[in-house]
Amino acid sequence: MPSKKVHVREYTVKAHERVIHTRLYKFICKQCNKDVERETYGPRPLYCEQCRPRITHSTKVAKNKKKPRPVLVKQQKRRVG
Numbered sequence: 001m002p003s004k005k006v007h008v009r010e011y012t013v014k015a016h017e018r019v020i021h022t023r024l025y026k027f028i029c030k031q032c033n034k035d036v037e038r039e040t041y042g043p044r045p046l047y048c049e050q051c052r053p054r055i056t057h058s059t060k061v062a063k064n065k066k067k068p069r070p071v072l073v074k075q076q077k078r079r080v081g
């Protein structure tokens with residue numbers, strides 16, 4: 001297969017809507033090692049429906065805690081003399 005290098009310029013993509021389709025993946029679950037099928041929008045899943053970690057609302061709320069901001073403290077160099 002012939003190939004060549006092409007230069008791709010930087011560009012930004014405006015917000016838009018697009019239709020995405022699900023794909024049916026056949027894979028082996030990382031957790032239970034079963035031969036399973038799963039339909040998903042995203043990339044190839046690792047876990048079957050039973051083993052996949054479920055995202056609950058309670059965990060999302062807990063993440064909203066404010067983190068203390070790191071404060072930059074300039075240390076003055078002491079001259080030893």
Ligand SMILES: [Zn+2]
Pocket residue numbers: 029030031032033034047048049050051052
């Ligand atoms: Zn599984």
